[in-house]
Amino acid sequence: MLGSLQELFDLPLETKTRNVAKKLFHGYAGQHPHIPLYESMGIDDADVQEKVDELVSSLWPQGHPTFSKTIQSYAEKLSTLDHIVRRMILESLGVEKYLEEHLNSTYYFLRITKYKGPQTPETEVGLPTHTDQNLLTILYQNQINGLEVLTKNGEWISVKPSPESFIVIAGESLYAWSNGRIHSAKHRVMMSGSETRYSAGLFTISKSGYIVKVPDELVDEGHPLLFKPFDMAEFLEFYSRENGWEAESALKSYCGI
Ligand SMILES: O=C(O)CCC(=O)C(=O)O
Numbered sequence: 001m002l003g004s005l006q007e008l009f010d011l012p013l014e015t016k017t018r019n020v021a022k023k024l025f026h027g028y029a030g031q032h033p034h035i036p037l038y039e040s041m042g043i044d045d046a047d048v049q050e051k052v053d054e055l056v057s058s059l060w061p062q063g064h065p066t067f068s069k070t071i072q073s074y075a076e077k078l079s080t081l082d083h084i085v086r087r088m089i090l091e092s093l094g095v096e097k098y099l100e101e102h103l104n105s106t107y108y109f110l111r112i113t114k115y116k117g118p119q120t121p122e123t124e125v126g127l128p129t130h131t132d133q134n135l136l137t138i139l140y141q142n143q144i145n146g147l148e149v150l151t152k153n154g155e156w157i158s159v160k161p162s163p164e165s166f167i168v169i170a171g172e173s174l175y176a177w178s179n180g181r182i183h184s185a186k187h188r189v190m191m192s193g194s195e196t197r198y199s200a201g202l203f204t205i206s207k208s209g210y211i212v213k214v215p216d217e218l219v220d221e222g223h224p225l226l227f228k229p230f231d232m233a234e235f236l237e238f239y240s241r242e243n244g245w246e247a248e249s250a251l252k253s254y255c256g257i
């Protein structure tokens with residue numbers, strides 16, 4: 001997987017920019033003056049072979065079956081992990097009766113990112129502070145660290161994962177669905193030195209048309225309803241259109257009570 005990521009970013013810029021997507025932030029992103037170290041590519045439905053093949057044939061017109069298969073099987077394997085994590089979350093909240101609906105209402109978006117080293121001993125921003133807007137994100141990376149997560153106590157901690165581990169981050173939509181019980185942590189990427197960091201994030205997103213609604217069991221006197229039901233696809237459009245990353249909570253502005 002890590003070899004495939006490097007191979008993808010080693011393509012010429014004009015080839016990579018063929019990765020255009022209908023949704024903002026889902027295609028090629030890079031060469032941005034504010035985040036010069038950052039470059040990313042995205043694949044919607046990365047666990048579906050035909051969807052991956054479609055993108056791959058636009059990048060390599062002669063095809064690249066090993067690359068295609070690596071990406072698809074990575075996403076498919078991690079979707080199993082996503083299911084396990086969501087089962088654990090729903091069971092811990094006592095709402096496992098919603099598990100099937102939860103699992104069946106989502107799709108997977110894979111974003112792969114390359115961060116150049118700034119070539120300086122001081123750290124520089126690779127990706128600015130943000131929360132993820134979707135339900136759940138599972139991250140994997142090469143041996144170069146850089147991810148930092150803000151704890152509830154306001155302390156930034158550096159994440160140093162082993163090659164065998166994955167990082168699971170809850171998004172704002174899961175915070176909303178759990179009526180505030182699952183914290184959506186702020187995070188960022190800080191880079192130093194000269195080595196290149198590669199990461200792959202599998203984003204679990206609700207399908208367009210599906211209405212995300214807090215289970216009745218999670219609303220009571222001690223936990224008043226925080227968000228109105230919402231369509232995540234429409235919210236994500238709002239987030240892109242209204243520069244949602246500048247708001248303290250775009251989801252609150254969109255459908256907070
Ligand atoms: O590269 C990473 O480790 C984090 C990426 C990330 O936070 C994102 O794409 O939302």
Ligand SMILES: [Fe+2]
Pocket residue numbers: 130131132187
């Ligand atoms: Fe993120």
